[in-house]
Amino acid sequence: MNLYRAHVLVCGGTGCHSSNSDKIIERMEEKIKEKELDKEIKVIKTGCFGLCESGPNMVVYPEGIFYNHVKVSDVDEIVEEHFFKGRPVKRLLYKEVQEENNIKSVNDVNFYKKQTRVALRNCGVIDPENIEEYIAYNGYQALAKAVTEMTPLEVIQVVKDSGLRGRGGAGFPTGRKWEEAYKYKSDKKYIVCNADEGDPGAFMDRSILEGDPHSVLEAMALAGYAVGSDQGFIYVRAEYPIAVQRLQTAIDQAKEYGVLGKNIFGTDFSFDIELRLGAGAFVCGEASALMESIEGRRGMPRNKPPRTAHKGLWQQPTVLNNVETFANIPIIFQKGPEWFRSIGTEKSPGTKVFALGGKIVNTGLVEIPMGTTLREIIFDIGGGIPNGKEFKAVQTGGPSGGCIPKEYLDTPVDFESLSRLGSIMGSGGMIVMDEDNCMVDIAKFFLDFTVEESCGKCTPCRIGTKRMSEILDRITSGKGEPGDIEKLEELSKVITDSALCGLGQTASNPIISTLKYFRNEYESHIFEKTCPAGNCRKLLSFVIVEEKCKGCGLCARNCPASAISGAKAKPHHIDKEKCIKCGACIERCPFNAIIKK
Amino acid sequence: MKTIEELNKIREDALGKMNLRKESQGIRVVVGMATCGISAGARPVLTALLEEVNKRKLEHVTVSQTGCIGLCRLEPIVEVYEPGKEKVTYVDMTATKARRVVLEHIVNGNVVNEYTIGAYQK
Numbered sequence: 001m002n003l004y005r006a007h008v009l010v011c012g013g014t015g016c017h018s019s020n021s022d023k024i025i026e027r028m029e030e031k032i033k034e035k036e037l038d039k040e041i042k043v044i045k046t047g048c049f050g051l052c053e054s055g056p057n058m059v060v061y062p063e064g065i066f067y068n069h070v071k072v073s074d075v076d077e078i079v080e081e082h083f084f085k086g087r088p089v090k091r092l093l094y095k096e097v098q099e100e101n102n103i104k105s106v107n108d109v110n111f112y113k114k115q116t117r118v119a120l121r122n123c124g125v126i127d128p129e130n131i132e133e134y135i136a137y138n139g140y141q142a143l144a145k146a147v148t149e150m151t152p153l154e155v156i157q158v159v160k161d162s163g164l165r166g167r168g169g170a171g172f173p174t175g176r177k178w179e180e181a182y183k184y185k186s187d188k189k190y191i192v193c194n195a196d197e198g199d200p201g202a203f204m205d206r207s208i209l210e211g212d213p214h215s216v217l218e219a220m221a222l223a224g225y226a227v228g229s230d231q232g233f234i235y236v237r238a239e240y241p242i243a244v245q246r247l248q249t250a251i252d253q254a255k256e257y258g259v260l261g262k263n264i265f266g267t268d269f270s271f272d273i274e275l276r277l278g279a280g281a282f283v284c285g286e287a288s289a290l291m292e293s294i295e296g297r298r299g300m301p302r303n304k305p306p307r308t309a310h311k312g313l314w315q316q317p318t319v320l321n322n323v324e325t326f327a328n329i330p331i332i333f334q335k336g337p338e339w340f341r342s343i344g345t346e347k348s349p350g351t352k353v354f355a356l357g358g359k360i361v362n363t364g365l366v367e368i369p370m371g372t373t374l375r376e377i378i379f380d381i382g383g384g385i386p387n388g389k390e391f392k393a394v395q396t397g398g399p400s401g402g403c404i405p406k407e408y409l410d411t412p413v414d415f416e417s418l419s420r421l422g423s424i425m426g427s428g429g430m431i432v433m434d435e436d437n438c439m440v441d442i443a444k445f446f447l448d449f450t451v452e453e454s455c456g457k458c459t460p461c462r463i464g465t466k467r468m469s470e471i472l473d474r475i476t477s478g479k480g481e482p483g484d485i486e487k488l489e490e491l492s493k494v495i496t497d498s499a500l501c502g503l504g505q506t507a508s509n510p511i512i513s514t515l516k517y518f519r520n521e522y523e524s525h526i527f528e529k530t531c532p533a534g535n536c537r538k539l540l541s542f543v544i545v546e547e548k549c550k551g552c553g554l555c556a557r558n559c560p561a562s563a564i565s566g567a568k569a570k571p572h573h574i575d576k577e578k579c580i581k582c583g584a585c586i587e588r589c590p591f592n593a594i595i596k597k
Numbered sequence: 598m599k600t601i602e603e604l605n606k607i608r609e610d611a612l613g614k615m616n617l618r619k620e621s622q623g624i625r626v627v628v629g630m631a632t633c634g635i636s637a638g639a640r641p642v643l644t645a646l647l648e649e650v651n652k653r654k655l656e657h658v659t660v661s662q663t664g665c666i667g668l669c670r671l672e673p674i675v676e677v678y679e680p681g682k683e684k685v686t687y688v689d690m691t692a693t694k695a696r697r698v699v700l701e702h703i704v705n706g707n708v709v710n711e712y713t714i715g716a717y718q719k
Contacts, residue, residue, distance in 0.1 A: 005647055005660050007617045040647070061618045062625070062659045086630035086662040125618060135604065136611035144601045257607075258598040266599045 004042045006083065007061045010070075011124060013048035013210050014203070014242050016055040021045075023072045024056055031079040041083050047123035047211015051111055052364035054094060059124075064105030066094040111362055114381050116343060118351045119167075119204075119327040120367045123211030128246050131253040134214040140259050142333030143218050147225055147267045155226040156182060159329070162337035163349040168194055168285075168322030169397065169426045170502075171348070171415040177319060180309035181227040184317040189229035191220045192294070192313060192320040195236035195243070196278050196285035199398030200449060202429035204353040205323035207365055209236065209243035212327065213250035217260060217273060219329035223319050224271040232271065233313070235290050237278040247275055282399075282453035286501050287312075287320045289455065300457045301501035322427065324353055344370035348414035358395075358431040361386050368413070375409040378432055389434040393517070397426025399446040400506030402513025403439065422513040424506070438535035439518040440525055444472040446510040454503065461504030464495040468511065477538040480526030485515065537581050540596045546571040548593035555585035555594065616656055623657025624703060625678040626650075631665035638691070639673035645692035646675070649699040658703060671717065677702060686714045 010016075010025050025045055032038050049057045054068035065088050067078070074092060081087045088103060096111075097104040106112070117123075126133035134140070146155050160175025181189060193216055197205040209216065220232040236244055251273055254260040262270045276294050283289045284299040291313045293299040312318025328350060332340045341349045348370040354377065357363055361383030368377060374394060378384065385391050393403040402423035404411070411417050415425050433442065451469045456462045468491050471484050492508035499505045515522060524532050531539040544555070544564075549571040556564035556572060563579045566572030574585070574594075586594045598604060628634070628643045646660050666674050671688035675695065678684055685708050687698060694712055701707050710716055 004614075004617065005643070005662070007615070009618070062661055085632065085635070086664045126615075132607055132611040133615060135607050136615050138608070140604055141608075144604050148601065263599075265601065265604075 004040060006041045008041060008043045009046045009059045009061065009124065010043065011047070011049050011055060011057040012045035012128075012242075013052075013123075013207055014240070015048065015052045016057060017242060019056045020072055021056040021070075024058075024070055024075055027072055027075040028079065031076055032083065035079060035084055037079070037083055044127045045129070046126060047128050048120075048207035048365055049124035050115075050117075050120065050207075050365040050367075051094075051362060053362050054364075057124075059106050060088075063103065064107055065103055066097050066106035066109065067092045068094045111364075111366075111381055111383075114372070114376060115367050116351050116369050117367050118331060118343070119208060119215075119324050119353055120211070120365065121331065122215065123207055126212070128211050128213055129249050129253075131214060131250070131257055134212070138334050139214055139330070140218055142330045143221050143225075143259060144265050146222055146333065147265050147269045152182065152226045152228065155222060158333060158337050159226070162332045162340040164325065164328055164332065164340065165348060165350075165415065166322055167324035167328070167352065167427070169400065169424065171425060174321060174325055177309055177321070178223060178226050180307070181229075181317045181319045184310050186317050188231075188314075188316050189227055190313040190316060190318040191223045191227070191229050191232040192291070192318055193220055193232070193234040193326055194285060194287070194290060194320055194322050195234050195240075196290065197237060197240075197323070197427065198282035198285040198453075199400075199427050199429045201357045201431055202355050202398060202427050204355050204365060204428045206240050206243055208323050208327050208353075209240065210246050213243075213247050214254065215330050216247075216323055216326045217250055217254050219321075219326035220273060221260065221264065221271045222329055222333070223321070223326075225269050227317070227319055229319070230270050230272065232273040233276050233294055234273060235276045235278060235284070235294060237280070239278075239280065244275065244277065251275070281455075282449070283455045283501075283503055286503060289501065290320070291318065298455070300455045301503075303500070324428070345412065345414045347416055352413065352425065352428060354428045354430045356382050356430050356432070359385050359389065359434040359437070360432040370414040371412045373410050373412050374404065377413070377430070378409070382432070385432065385434050389436065392433045392435050392437055393439065395423075395431040395433065395442065395446075395510070396429070397424040397506075397509070398429045399449050400424060400502065400509055401426045401429075402509045403433070403442065403517060404513075405517045422509070422516055424509070436533055436535065438476075438531050438533040439514040439521045440472065440476055440531075441533075441535055443510045443514045444469070444476055447472060447507065450503065450507040454507075458498075458500040458504060460495045460498040461500070461507065464491055464499075465504070465507050467491060468495075468508070472511075475522065475525045476531075476536045478525075478529045478536075480522075480529075482526065484526055485519070485522055489515065534596055540581060541576055542574050542579055542581060542583075542585065543595055543597060544572050544574055545593045545595060548591050550591055550593075552590070554588045554590065558584050558588045560584060613654070613656060617659060623659070623680075624655075626658060626660045626703070627663045627676045627678065628660070629664070629666040629672055629674040629676075630662035633665055633669040634672045634674065637672035641692040642673045642675060642690045642695045645695040646699060649696050650703075653699070653704065655699075655703065668714070671714065687712045688714045688717050 056070045058067040156178050164174045165171040281299050284293045288302040289299040308318050344350045351367050353367045393405045395403045447469050451465045454461045551569040561578050561580045563575045650658050673690045675687040675690050
């Protein structure tokens with residue numbers, strides 16, 4: 001008999017897991033048993049809550065009491081004071097929930113107020129390793145209704161009506177993609193889920209896979225029914241071991257309960273899903289390269305046409321969609337396409353999950369209706385820039401995207417508006433930069449990544465990006481030459497026009513957009529040999545401020561290059577030629593007398 | 598699982614186990630479980646309430662605990678919150694009285710006046 005009076009939800013996503021959330025759960029279950037509360041309090045490991053900055057996260061229901069930064073050493077106190085005696089542990093409460101005489105529920109916190117969790121609806125709410133919890137919140141209802149009461153064309157129509165666009169970055173209308181694959185006649189078709197998530201700093205898909213894997217499985221089965229496929233593959237990057245394990249558990253449970261496998265819901269529709277692991281190549285997130293990889297070959301993109309919906313995996317019609325796109329499908333069927341259209345904008349209905357990172361207070365995962373402005377995301381939900389620094393730019397779309405400066409903070413976010421500004425929506429990585437970030441260095445960071453990950457098949461990308469990277473390297477080391485900017489601009493155009501796949505075609509975006517909005521920074525690096533943000537090491541001089549220096553000699557004693565000299569109790573001096581700019585002197589100086597300029 | 602009916606049955610059962618996590622629209626029963634409450638015997642009251650609620654499968658009722666309500670000499674105290682109605686405070690509760698409250702107040706909607714604080718002070 002169920003006597004539980006409290007459910008304790010602890011985040012088991014990769015972020016909190018690496019801060020020992022699994023040990024927290026272990027200790028909590030132990031202590032609860034010790035105090036004989038195990039029949040009253042249930043501990044559940046859930047998926048990502050989104051507020052990663054405050055992890056490890058824990059919520060106690062029914063009140064919705066939100067604890068953050070929980071450590072294993074805090075567990076005993078929580079069990080004794082809160083569960084046994086009824087006194088919530090104030091020092092662990094998320095600061096915003098503490099009101100005078102009351103503790104706000106986690107759902108009323110500013111971070112969540114402006115969010116609309118659709119793709120993330122179950123993350124942090126259910127136990128992803130228990131299929132029954134997914135079913136409790138209407139899981140598999142959509143699949144059941146589709147295979148018993150709807151025709152494949154009706155299913156495709158629902159997706160078309162919803163206006164859902166791919167969330168992997170390109171924003172292609174999902175309903176149209178399914179319809180294309182439906183039209184091509186073949187006895188074998190495939191459904192593939194792109195769970196490679198290669199963009200640095202992006203973890204939206206990871207959180208969905210770890211927190212609500214069944215939503216992806218149900219959506220893939222729906223797609224299979226719609227286009228006439230009986231086999232699905234989830235291509236997941238090997239760097240996500242928790243996601244891999246949760247997916248496999250989910251697949252096994254789904255088969256056990258009969259929602260995957262032969263004759264689903266008693267019809268003659270059968271669907272199976274297998275996992276395929278990536279091996280660390282960014283290019284394998286590109287649809288055709290991904291399929292080459294599944295087929296056992298080196299991940300290199302194919303010429304298109306034919307598109308993968310026509311000739312994809314093993315040259316058969318294949319539907320490939322991103323994790324987040326699939327996560328939206330079951331709820332579109334449950335609540336109807338009109339409901340989905342009521343959220344977001346006309347051309348971009350629905351929501352988008354963003355992974356907020358960089359110089360921002362609330363790093364984590366946020367899901368907002370399309371049309372929310374950048375300012376709301378960064379300042380209202382994200383909590384603004386820490387340490388009182390000024391906002392400089394926000395980068396969206398990872399290595400394929402661009403930077404957006406503060407003049408455009410009030411832009412409503414959707415596919416078209418971001419393209420107009422010279423960036424892209426991308427898969428949802430959003431990196432915030434402040435006054436201390438150097439935009440040339442940022443462009444170099446993303447380009448270096450692209451150079452590493454280029455598969456090498458086509459010349460423009462293989463050689464072009466390398467040349468651009470060399471130019472940026474010279475610029476940031478103080479060896480920039482007049483004409484470098486023009487060379488970058490010309491190379492960008494050529495590479496974009498002639499590269500074989502999206503990786504090459506978008507590789508120049510970070511450079512083009514930083515040149516558009518921050519050209520002055522490039523010019524300072526090249527003509528004045530300075531870095532305005534104070535970031536590029538080789539362009540900085542380390543200088544001792546004479547008025548502040550007391551001549552204690554600590555810096556000189558710690559300098560690995562013996563570049564500092566001076567008499568005792570007299571101001572010291574750094575030899576620029578010998579200085580290797582390691583910063584050891586700055587760290588040591590007790591008088592803050594050394595500056596970088 | 599081969600039919601939609603089976604799927605629905607699993608859903609009903611699982612929901613019942615998870616209703617604590619939803620924002621409760623229904624009735625909240627709160628038991629004072631601070632030191633005063635516990636030493637006065639609030640634990641058997643809590644256990645009795647939980648048993649009754651579960652026995653009768655009252656899905657819209659959540660039972661939880663709170664700290665010191667303030668009227669320490671009248672512990673164990675049980676408060677019943679129902680949306681749209683005034684809070685009812687039961688004092689000097691026992692396990693037996695708690696069971697009666699569940700039957701008469703929570704299920705049938707009749708406040709057990711003699712156990713309330715109003716009656717005590719008379």
